[in-house]
Amino acid sequence: MKIALVTDWLISYAGSEKVEEAILGLFPEADVYTCVYDPDAFSQTRFVEHEVRQSFISRLPKAKTHYQKYLPLMPYAVEQFDLAAYDVIISSSHAVAKGVLTGPDQLHVCYCHTPIRYAWDFQHQYLAESGMGKGIKGIVARYLLHRLRLWDVRTANGVDFFVANSRYIARRINKVYRRDAEVIYPNVAVDDFSLVEEKDDFYLAASRLVPYKRVALIVEAFTKMPDKRLVVIGHGEQMGQIKQMLTPNITYLGYQPFAELKHYMEQAKAFVFAAEEDFGIMPIEAQACGTPVIAYGRGGALETVVDGETGIHFYEQSCAGIVAAVERFEREGVKRSPALIRSHAERFSRQRFDERFKNFVDERWSEFRRQRGF
Template sequence: MNYRIAIVHDYLNQMGGAERVVGVMHKLFPDAPIYTTIVDREKLLPELRAADIRATWMQRIPNILRDYKLYFWLFPFAVRSIDLKGYDIIVSSSSAYAKGIRKPGNAVHLCYCHSPMRFAWNFDGYIENVNISKTRRTIAKWLTYPLRLWDKANSKEVDRLIANSSVVKGRISKFYGLDSTVIYPPVEIDRFSVSEDGPDDYFLIVSRLVSYKKIDIAVEACTRLGLKLLIVGDGDDRKRLEGLAGPNVQFLGRRSDEEVTSYMRHCRALLFPGLEDFGITPLEANACGRPVIAFQAGGALDTIKAGVNGMFFKEQTTESLMGALREFETREWDPGIIRKHAESFNERYFIERLLSSLQSAIDPLGSSLKHYGVEAGAHASS
């Protein structure tokens, strides 16, 4: 039996870890169309530029790519309007809406959940430092309550729920009352290598510049300690962060994958101050043999082994990070051991686990994914 497969993602208007997961899904199922609410084709990852991407009617809203956060209450309607009739398998990648697709007939829906909706379940943290009026903020918060009900209800329609980390598994249990399997996101280990030259004199951040990422902690800590910090990325919070930064902090904006890799290979360490659901970027830095200084919470608990591939700071404050930076100066790191740790999160592991979970979901249909021409070893990188 040849299965008809569709991939669904919340929105393709940025280049982050969730979008890289969609890229691997596309690599695994290259003939499957990718359905999404909106798409910014100028910001697509290279591996998605030739994909069959189908956006909803929201794409036609004026200035939607700029103002999409203000339309969060419309996304559930857009997702439910996606017509998936005729598909046997739906693989969704969701940190917000994609999980709520309308599943046709006897189709199987596997959802790879990056997190329950952050703005519905942690609205204050999500909207912090976003420049909107008090009235709009109040209305938006009021609208999160029906969103929670919708989010919880549609979770029960998913046949297989996958969490991308232990902390997300905990949130799924807390908010939805459901169990899930943890499969860590894929890291393209082969894209990275350890520099023979050793590190330069700078610390590094690679991130979207939005308030909940807590980049301000790193900016203030490095400014006060006089440590050189390079920040790769852009976002709504950039102007505020620049106002906090001393002359030793440089904002480099968006850079190509090749440039980012070069910065990672030569940094002293990657700083990871946010509470992330998982965080692929730290493992990419590890694949370059460089350690990570991370806030001791969230997905970092799954990826950082203190003293092996990085170290933690315990409180999400400037002072706590400053203490970790001072301690970092006294440590020595082995790039080879750091790289080896990262290799345990490679793409092959992700693909094999995902296929295994999907196979168990379709077993009642009485056929194997091999009939579709999909085998883990044939598509995974070593």
């Protein structure tokens, strides 16, 4: 079968891009299509072995650095990809990739990281955090998101099979598109992390410093617990705000290479995670080190962190919620040993993803061929 892999954009090497690289490993003959691509960010990945075909957006001013501003053009952009020569189209989509045009004799499998968060139930939060909740900008943004929702629902009809990265996202797919989805958890590089049984006396928060990650909320909570140490790793738009919040018990290290991040993750007494994520890879990486996770009990964390066993959930995304969870952790701990916490993380390994996703695509293609008499 001739395969095309379609992604939203390839600008930074993060969670969805790691899934896409794994898919390329399973189907190395696939051709790659995306709205805009920054090859420098993927110089150490499988993408360098492929010709990445970009949309016209890549030729627009500052496309690599301001690609998000071109979101209103992206539905039109992905519809211009000519995929007529392919048997199977695999889209990896959290925005527009699933909207490519396909024919009745082409199989389209969408690995959906989420329906477009900022166009659906996160619209109001997104507009408030981006400063576009009011005025003319707000009116225009709301109208564009309204149009995007209409397009998003329509193009779901072009997908033959949805695969969700968590049960949480499967529920969102059913809510938005009224479609069922197979759940195949993303590939987490569990083997890149080492089990450490003896932990140091500090908590760790590590993430991109953007509003929805809620790292500033974690920092604020630890300012109210001066007897507990917190180490913060990451960089982003909230870096200045977080630096201003620091107290003597909080250490901010900024961006750190993987080896340093891994070291702190292995040594921490617990990893603190306050975001509502679709899946959330870092809590799995922490558990691969045998490190418990104190996580906001919404989204993917409900599936990856077992309350009282491999971590602690808090259900109010607030300072008080985090403080109460840390106090509960200090008082009760968790039931599983570091070795059993790592064993739990291995459920989300790269090998498990490879086996399940490859089998899913192969089986759906075999069924598709039989039904059409190929």
